Amino acid sequence: MAMYGPESALSEEAAAPRCLAAADLEQLFRALRERGLRVLGPTVRDQAVVLAELTSAAELPRGVGDVQAPGSYRLRERGDGAYFGFNAGPHTFKQHLFPAREPLLTIRRRDRAQVVEPAPLPRERWALLGVKACDLAAIDVQDRVFTPTADAGFTDPRYQARREHAFLIVTECTQAAATCFCVSMGTGPAARGGFDLALTEVLTDAAHFFLCRAGSPAGAELLAALPTTPADSAQLHSAAAAVAPAARQQRAIDTGGIKEALYAAVNHPRWEDVATRCLSCSNCTLVCPTCFCSATQDSADLAATQAERTRRWDSCFNLDHSYLHGGPVRGAVAARYRQWLTHKLASWIDQFGTSGCVGCGRCITFCPVGIDITKECAALRTPTAQATP
Amino acid sequence: MSRPPLPTAAVPATPEPPAARDPWTPTPYQVARVRRDTADTFTLWLRPQDGGPAMAFLPGQFNMLYAFGVGEAAISVSGDAHRREVLQHTIRNVGSVTGQLARLGRGDSLLVRGPFGRPWPIAELSGRDVVVVAGGIGLAPLRPVLLHLLRHRRQYGRVALVYGARTPADLLFAPDLARLAQRGGVQVEVTVDHADGDWHGDVGLVTGLLGRLKLAPERTAALVCGPEIMMHYVRLELGKRGVADSQIYLTMERNMKCAIGHCGHCQLGPKFICKDGPVFTFAELSGLFGRKEL
Amino acid sequence: MMSPPAPQDFEEILAVLAHHPFFAGLSVPEREELASCAVRREFPAGQPIIHEGEPARGFYALVHGKVAIQLNVPVRGRVTLQTIADGEVLGWSWMTPGAQWSFDARTQQPTVALEFDGPAVLKLCEAEPRLGYRLMTRLSHVMAERLHATRVQLLDIYGVPRP
Numbered sequence: 001m002a003m004y005g006p007e008s009a010l011s012e013e014a015a016a017p018r019c020l021a022a023a024d025l026e027q028l029f030r031a032l033r034e035r036g037l038r039v040l041g042p043t044v045r046d047q048a049v050v051l052a053e054l055t056s057a058a059e060l061p062r063g064v065g066d067v068q069a070p071g072s073y074r075l076r077e078r079g080d081g082a083y084f085g086f087n088a089g090p091h092t093f094k095q096h097l098f099p100a101r102e103p104l105l106t107i108r109r110r111d112r113a114q115v116v117e118p119a120p121l122p123r124e125r126w127a128l129l130g131v132k133a134c135d136l137a138a139i140d141v142q143d144r145v146f147t148p149t150a151d152a153g154f155t156d157p158r159y160q161a162r163r164e165h166a167f168l169i170v171t172e173c174t175q176a177a178a179t180c181f182c183v184s185m186g187t188g189p190a191a192r193g194g195f196d197l198a199l200t201e202v203l204t205d206a207a208h209f210f211l212c213r214a215g216s217p218a219g220a221e222l223l224a225a226l227p228t229t230p231a232d233s234a235q236l237h238s239a240a241a242a243v244a245p246a247a248r249q250q251r252a253i254d255t256g257g258i259k260e261a262l263y264a265a266v267n268h269p270r271w272e273d274v275a276t277r278c279l280s281c282s283n284c285t286l287v288c289p290t291c292f293c294s295a296t297q298d299s300a301d302l303a304a305t306q307a308e309r310t311r312r313w314d315s316c317f318n319l320d321h322s323y324l325h326g327g328p329v330r331g332a333v334a335a336r337y338r339q340w341l342t343h344k345l346a347s348w349i350d351q352f353g354t355s356g357c358v359g360c361g362r363c364i365t366f367c368p369v370g371i372d373i374t375k376e377c378a379a380l381r382t383p384t385a386q387a388t389p
Numbered sequence: 390m391s392r393p394p395l396p397t398a399a400v401p402a403t404p405e406p407p408a409a410r411d412p413w414t415p416t417p418y419q420v421a422r423v424r425r426d427t428a429d430t431f432t433l434w435l436r437p438q439d440g441g442p443a444m445a446f447l448p449g450q451f452n453m454l455y456a457f458g459v460g461e462a463a464i465s466v467s468g469d470a471h472r473r474e475v476l477q478h479t480i481r482n483v484g485s486v487t488g489q490l491a492r493l494g495r496g497d498s499l500l501v502r503g504p505f506g507r508p509w510p511i512a513e514l515s516g517r518d519v520v521v522v523a524g525g526i527g528l529a530p531l532r533p534v535l536l537h538l539l540r541h542r543r544q545y546g547r548v549a550l551v552y553g554a555r556t557p558a559d560l561l562f563a564p565d566l567a568r569l570a571q572r573g574g575v576q577v578e579v580t581v582d583h584a585d586g587d588w589h590g591d592v593g594l595v596t597g598l599l600g601r602l603k604l605a606p607e608r609t610a611a612l613v614c615g616p617e618i619m620m621h622y623v624r625l626e627l628g629k630r631g632v633a634d635s636q637i638y639l640t641m642e643r644n645m646k647c648a649i650g651h652c653g654h655c656q657l658g659p660k661f662i663c664k665d666g667p668v669f670t671f672a673e674l675s676g677l678f679g680r681k682e683l
Numbered sequence: 684m685m686s687p688p689a690p691q692d693f694e695e696i697l698a699v700l701a702h703h704p705f706f707a708g709l710s711v712p713e714r715e716e717l718a719s720c721a722v723r724r725e726f727p728a729g730q731p732i733i734h735e736g737e738p739a740r741g742f743y744a745l746v747h748g749k750v751a752i753q754l755n756v757p758v759r760g761r762v763t764l765q766t767i768a769d770g771e772v773l774g775w776s777w778m779t780p781g782a783q784w785s786f787d788a789r790t791q792q793p794t795v796a797l798e799f800d801g802p803a804v805l806k807l808c809e810a811e812p813r814l815g816y817r818l819m820t821r822l823s824h825v826m827a828e829r830l831h832a833t834r835v836q837l838l839d840i841y842g843v844p845r846p
Contacts, residue, residue: 046426086619107457107500113438113458114417114498121821146651153664154412154649263658266680296646300458307458309413314652324644325483335682339656347659349509482805482846493760525841553843582836586761589728589791593765594832601768616840 004198014220015213018228019235022201022208024245025057025083028169031225032127037167040096041129042089043061047075049089054129061086068177068361070370082203083128088360090293090359093128097162098142105309121157127167133188134180134360136170136195138289139163144352145292159363161389167218170198173246181359184252189243197223200239211239220299249366249373253345254381255355264348265380274376275334275352277369282315284363285340290356293321316340345377391657412649414591415455416444417498420493421475429483430526431491432467434497435476444504448511448533449640449668453505453648454478456489463645463663465530466504476501479529479561505648507668509534509612510638518546518608521596522623522634524553524615528561530640530667531614535565539573549602551632553595553619556581556591576602576619594618596626606631613639615629621679624671634671641666660683696721696797704770704796706822706833713814720803726790733774738781741801742774748794753787765832772825773795777801807836820832 020028033055041263044061054060064079065085078085103119131139146159170191173180180189191198194211196219200211211231214220231239285291295314300307314321316339322329330336350358357373364372393671416617417438424432437443446452453461462484463591468477482491493499511534519538523531538548543557550569554560560579578598580591591598595615609632613620620639627637643655658668658677677683700706700714709717721744726732732743732750743750750773751763764786767773773796776782780802808815 012565061450105415107455109457109498112419112496114500116414116417116500118411119412155531156413157653181667263676266676266683292651293648293656295652296460298455298458298460304458310412311652314646316653322644324642329643331680332682339683342658343656346658351658351661403775462711555839559841580766582839582841584763585759586751586763586789589749591766591768592751592763594835597832617834617840618840622835641694 004073007209009217010214010220013259014217014224015238016174017213017231017239018212018223018226020199020210020226020228021233022083022203023079024227025060025210027226029054029056030258031222032167034225035125037125037127039127039129040093041127042084042086044075048073048152049075050131051087051091051093053087056373057083058320060084065175066177066363068179070179070364070372071367071372072256073365078113080203081208082174082201084171085174085203087136087173087180088132088176088362088365090287090362090366092287092362093131093139094142094289094291095157096126096128097139097166100313102158103308104311107309109305109307119158121161121204123161123165125165125167125231127161129169129171131191132173132360133170133191134185134358135289136187137182137187137358138167138360139168139358140194141290141348141352141354141358142292144354145355150354167222168197168215169197170195172214172243174196174201174203174242176249177361177365178247178250179364179372180359181248181251181361182359183249184255185241185257185357185359187221192249195219197306198368200214200242202235202238204238204240208236209235211235239337245278248383251361251372252360253327253359253374253377258377258381259346259354261381262342264383266342269384270379271334271338272374273379274337274371275332277371278333278337279369280317280319280333280336281368282317282371283366283368285315285317285364286313287362288344289360289362290344290358292313310327315352316343341376342379343372344373413502413647414454415502415544418443418476418499418501420495420497420499423494423551426479430479430559430561432477432479432483432491432584433493433499435478435501436474443476444501445473446476446494446504446533447508448537449508449530450504450506450666451648452476452478453504453645454480454486454490456486457500459489459645460501462486462488462490463505463642463648465667467529467532468541469536469662470533471537471551477525477605481526485682497630505663507664507666508608509668511537514538514584514610515544517610518605519548520599520602520604520609520611520627521548521550522552522599522611522613522615523550524595524619525555525559526561527613527615527619527640528552529640531612532562532565534612535569535575539569539575542574542598546608546632547603547605548578549578550576551578551580551595551598551602553580553582553598555583557584557590557642578602595620598627599623599630604630604632606633609636611637617679619642634675637671638668639671639678640668641673641678649682684841691699692723693718696723698704699723699744699797703746705745705772705825706724711808711816711818713811715809716807716814717804717818720800720807721797724796724798724842726794726796727729727792727795728792730788730790730794731787733784733786735785735787736783739774739776739779739801740782741799742772744797744799745769746797748786748796749794750788750794751791753789755787761787764836765784765829772822778805778819778822789813823831 010312039054106117146156173189194216198213293314418435422434451465511543530545570577648654650661650664696718752765
């Protein structure tokens with residue numbers, strides 16, 4: 001399957017928005033299955049909206065919403081039949097593109113020689129369903145890490161393979177959680193491009209349909225196989241109205257000059273302050289859709305004839321992340337929190353050309369002590385007498 | 390007093406990027422020779438398991454050496470970049486991976502991934518005075534550039550090596566030091582932290598030895614490698630003598646897992662030591678070097 | 684107490700003081716006064732010149748050569764802690780009348796040094812406080828540098844990393 005391309009690669013007809021009745025959502029699953037794609041999408045499990053393999057629209061979290069706050073995540077009954085009426089949950093699509101556990105190599109010893117077998121490149125094709133605008137931005141952020149341009153760095157071949165075999169289906173948010181701040185990060189709530197298909201759910205007393213936009217030739221081809229009608233102006237208007245509430249957000253990060261401001265805050269007393277609250281539990285890095293730190297794990301069988309190397313997620317909050325010459329470089333929690341936040345909001349810009357944060361708010365919701373990155377950032381941007389670099 | 394411009398020193402061929410198809414895949418090498426250098430340091434000479442020339446590298450680059458079932462360690466290449474028969478690594482036994490590598494013998498297999506990293510700025514040194522300052526095992530990553538300077542001695546002005554180690558028993562590459570001093574036209578100054586009464590050389594800091602060098606600061610470039618605190622004092626001392634931060638090169642170390650800028654471990658501020666470094670100028674690390682727990 | 688230098692040695696000593704870094708910035712009369720407290724000494728390699736425990740009666744300004752500061756440690760034997768070379772100064776215990784040397788010193792190479800009479804210099808400093816002040820300032824600087832070097836050597840920076 002070709003990677004998605006810009007909308008301008010599509011003909012006017014292919015790019016024109018179309019409407020799919022909510023009752024026909026199952027057809028989307030059928031069409032994906034016919035094309036040999038497995039579906040990774042949202043479903044309710046263990047009192048959360050998580051990502052799992054789906055085989056039918058019936059498995060979607062219909063009528064489910066969530067209430068989020070710092071350190072708090074609860075599902076709620078919406079009282080309607082919306083399929084995608086929830087915000088960011090604890091899972092992100094990085095679990096698929098950048099798995100928590102990735103076998104890399106098998107090494108076999110034969111006499112005194114070693115034979116290296118790289119793990120095969122993934123070949124399965126997956127549709128990622130329910131990609132929010134923030135998730136889409138996060139995928140782009142990780143693309144820059146793992147599949148940079150040739151002279152900017154190395155490409156991870158497995159990430160690249162999964163990325164090429166991923167069919168991205170965006171579902172636009174119709175409400176914001178209290179912890180969302182994608183507007184201030186410039187990543188949402190509207191999805192502008194880089195998807196194969198985008199769905200905007202419109203649910204009113206009168207109608208329940210999805211406005212569908214193709215974002216690539218593959219998306220257009222799939223859309224053409226669904227029972228859709230061309231969207232009229234009223235429907236376009238309804239879709240815009242459906243997304244509007246998502247832009248009303250309670251939180252924001254001031255990104256103007258943020259890199260310089262955070263670099264200058266290296267000795268800010270706020271780091272010690274947040275360290276009195278932060279448990280360095282690494283929840284934030286686990287739920288963050290852009291965090292990419294990993295560690296390698298090597299093991300051998302008892303006979304020492306076969307060894308495996310696996311790549312696993314790691315976190316800069318782990319004490320041994322910065323281990324060097326007998327001890328950690330960043331021993332204090334304050335230093336580790338400083339590393340995480342400064343990297344996410346500042347250094348990332350120098351490294352990859354964008355912020356590392358997409359404003360999904362997951363780190364705020366899933367922090368057990370409710371540390372709020374937007375509040376910490378605001379405090380760090382406030383100069384104090386003690387904060388001389 | 391001006392000199393006629395010297396031709397640019399020949400640099401070794403630029404190496405091919407490691408395994409462009411999969412930078413995680415190592416290449417099997419075989420140990421051709423092992424030498425015990427000091428109580429905790431040893432040198433391996435490696436040849437590719439499947440024959441052919443050893444990998445090309447530039448002075449200052451490093452490889453990830455894999456100990457079967459244990460893991461990888463980032464080790465600078467310590468050999469001659471102009472020679473492709475063998476790949477040489479000088480390794481200090483300090484942990485689980487290097488401890489395993491210390492047990493390798495002739496004929497044993499070793500997986501190597503690389504070369505990685507930004508090398509010493511050989512082209513920029515042409516026509517200049519070069520001061521090389523090494524501390525402890527730090528002489529190993531500097532050895533390839535010293536061999537290069539020796540090979541193309543006339544391309545450079547005054548060359549000096551200042552080298553500090555723990556005790557006389559910890560001094561590395563004694564024959565190379567002798568060759569540099571006697572045949573290479575290099576001023577070699579060596580010191581140790583403490584010694585027995587039968588050592589007739591210097592005892593004290595490398596910074597003390599810098600005082601023995603005649604420096605023309607505007608023409609001098611310095612290459613420094615050793616413990617961070619030593620590099621810190623060397624930079625201060627060279628700064629007092631008028632050598633600018635932009636002309637002092639150092640090599641940094643941080644925890645490394647992937648060597649390809651993907652695992653996030655080796656970051657120092659926005660710099661990835663594995664790909665933006667490990668060689669930097671002090672000017673490039675302004676605000677980062679020596680910053681507590683950064 | 685040492686006898687003052689012979690006239691021809693005096694000129695030679697004065698010439699040395701004019702170029703020795705420790706005495707840089709002193710005026711000619713000041714150097715002349717110091718020169719009258721010094722003798723030129725030449726030592727072969729391996730010569731003990733200071734013995735721990737003996738009365739500290741003066742100090743050395745090294746002109747050329749190398750001197751090792753050593754301690755005799757039971758079982759370990761003789762350990763060299765620092766070496767002093769051209770242009771440096773060795774010894775400050777003499778500043779306290781009646782003090783003893785706290786280390787041994789032995790030449791590592793043929794060495795030429797100026798040996799200064801401690802009590803004579805102290806008397807000079809009493810009579811000429813300004814010269815005394817300048818001398819003490821220089822000695823403080825030497826001590827500060829030695830202390831710094833000792834501290835860094837104490838860190839054992841090339842040693843095995845400790846968790």
